[in-house]
Amino acid sequence: MKTTIGFIGLGNLGTPIAKNLIAAGYHLQVYNRTLSKIDELDQTSITKCGSPAEAAKSVNFIITVLANDAVLRQTVVGDEGILKTLPLNAIHISMSTIAPDTAEELADLHKQAGNSYLASPVFGRPDAAAAKMLWTCISGEAEVKEAAKPILECTSREVIDFGEKVGSANVVKISGNFMIQASMEMMAEAYTMAEKFGVDRGIVAEFFGNTLFNAPIFKSYGKAIAEKKYEPVGFTTELGYKDASLVLKLSQQSKTPMPFANIIHNRLLVTIAKGRTGADWAEAFGKGVTDDAGV
Amino acid sequence: MKTTIGFIGLGNLGTPIAKNLIAAGYHLQVYNRTLSKIDELDQTSITKCGSPAEAAKSVNFIITVLANDAVLRQTVVGDEGILKTLPLNAIHISMSTIAPDTAEELADLHKQAGNSYLASPVFGRPDAAAAKMLWTCISGEAEVKEAAKPILECTSREVIDFGEKVGSANVVKISGNFMIQASMEMMAEAYTMAEKFGVDRGIVAEFFGNTLFNAPIFKSYGKAIAEKKYEPVGFTTELGYKDASLVLKLSQQSKTPMPFANIIHNRLLVTIAKGRTGADWAEAFGKGVTDDAGV
Structure with missing residues (x-):
């Protein structure tokens, strides 16, 4: 049975x-x-x-x-x-x-x-x-x-x-989602800057994903951000924003100044403010940076 | 001959x-x-x-x-x-x-x-x-x-x-050093927050380095930052600061707003201001964050 x-x-x-x-x-x-x-x-x-x-x-x-x-x-x-x-x-x-x-x-x-x-x-x-x-x-x-x-x-x-x-696994989970979000922000900033210098952002993303940053996060999100292809949606901006809010809460509770967490929270909030709550969270970072940079 | x-x-x-x-x-x-x-x-x-x-x-x-x-x-x-x-x-x-x-x-x-x-x-x-x-x-x-x-x-x-x-390879190199620095900052923030919640930062770093962030950067610098061991010096804060300054210069030249780059520059400048120009750049991030957090 x-x-x-x-x-x-x-x-x-x-x-x-x-x-x-x-x-x-x-x-x-x-x-x-x-x-x-x-x-x-x-x-x-x-x-x-x-x-x-x-x-x-x-x-x-x-x-x-x-x-x-x-x-x-x-x-x-x-x-x-x-x-x-x-x-x-x-x-x-x-x-x-x-x-x-x-x-x-x-x-x-x-x-x-x-x-x-x-x-x-x-x-x-x-x-x-x-x-x-x-x-x-x-x-x-x-x-x-x-x-x-x-x-x-x-x-x-x-x-x-x-x-x-009992809360330790949750701290690790929130830390990990913070690191995933930080990775998307940094790739978006780096690849957009490279693009504006006339360097192919796809080739840059592929290079880093195969070398120094040869890890799942940089390969999958790196490709999405480099190609500016944010569909199909795997994880929404709304859920990402919830995580970013949890990170800020943990930063405050533990008294750990986390300047990256503030930028990430703001980045997601911009996308929420524009009504794109259902967009993939990679779009919040990728398009957030390209929009700011006028490309 | x-x-x-x-x-x-x-x-x-x-x-x-x-x-x-x-x-x-x-x-x-x-x-x-x-x-x-x-x-x-x-x-x-x-x-x-x-x-x-x-x-x-x-x-x-x-x-x-x-x-x-x-x-x-x-x-x-x-x-x-x-x-x-x-x-x-x-x-x-x-x-x-x-x-x-x-x-x-x-x-x-x-x-x-x-x-x-x-x-x-x-x-x-x-x-x-x-x-x-x-x-x-x-x-x-x-x-x-x-x-x-x-x-x-x-x-x-x-x-x-x-x-x-001719400048493209330099853009890629500077982008990469920016991403390495951003990785150190984000690990320092995440691991310090975890520590303040009573979670062993060494175990957290090991977990991420073996799973989602299974790449050289996160293994080597992750271990240093988790263990707060910044010697022997491999790459100095002074050189890291030069790179961070180049990133800001490229951000300005290309008109790409890069909020992470500003935080990174500031983090290194703090260590320079304290006279620790010869410290490993991982110390600038790792100790920078733990100092701010009072641990």
Whole structure:
């Protein structure tokens, strides 16, 4: 008999993760705000649920992949939230990119309810999720991490442990998104300057992506920014802006002056202000810099 | 009989390059401002020269690896400069990191003198030079590039052609140094913020260096910045500041607003102001950020 897992959040990332779990043999109790998204999954391997509480009923694990801190908090503590039904000793595997203090707060609430919260934000775009190539960062109690690992391994290329403090994985996730955004800004600045000197920005991007900056971020986003091709959208400016806001919040909370974070936040805010919230975040940086430079 | 090449500039990078050329069988006519540096080379393979003009006498190629635009210009056009003696049709292979307009100006002067100038700035630290692992960026006339390639290949892992416009390779080199500096700043900001949240900055740096940012820059400088170990010095803050100034100059010349470039310039200037011009440039970023953050 298949093990049943609760699953909440069929966004761009949640959907391929849910499919990986189904492929690995799990049965899912699925809740999603937009119900029609559930139809994309193999219906013989899922049970449709009308609320987070229903998805969390009688399971040992519930996974959430949600857009932000507020939605996750509501999903946990709302009138029809997870905490209403999640069994004793069950584990909430939380994959959303949220602030570490939200993670700590939710972990406390789960503890009071007799179950556990595991921070497990992931790195990777939807195609990486589909290919089970996510990097999953975890932090929390040792036995909780141990219990959740087999599930996380169904959708990850690697599960990396950042210790017992529950918010640590979220700090790493936010740091990483900050570094991705900084990489896009620096490529946009460098390639636009090169272009204005008459150097082919595609050749420059290819050179750096194959040499000093021979890493996935610089190859994929480097090509998009060099070619000024920002479609299809993989990750929206709106979500990028949420991350940039989290970075500023963490900068303030920890009293770490981060001048790059201010520029990144501003860059995304310009694109939001122009109503392009749905544009790929690479466009916010790439087009932001070329627009400023008049090309 | 060995081919003789002129060689000027035995700095941290020039010395291993000169040694590679000697190992490849060339005889060098060497000039260096500090004469004692010449003693490091195999004396049977070199001729000591008292001036740039002497080093350029009767050769088909002269290589310069100098600290900045002013020193290079003086070496070319000074009273005892290269142009006084360099034969007709000879080629000046210029490896220094300089502004594209200086390259264009020197190329014009060489043309008037009946010989040629090849922009060929290199990427790589001294150990990479010693291992013949430099990336050499070239731009200039096709036949000049073709003629110089066998020499450049003695010291490079790859020679990359950026076209006919002589300043293009310099634009690429300056863009690359800007991106390296931006990478150090962003790692310093991210790792310091993580540290202040109680996350081990070494583990964070290792994670990113092995995953999303799996490239030489993030591994080597990431480790230094994470561990706050800035010795031995590979590239000084003074030289980094020169590069950052060149980036600002190019930003202004090309009318490309580059907010990251302003922050980078300021970061290096702080370290210069504190009298730490000889510190590794990674210290300027790493210690600059931790100092600001009070850790």
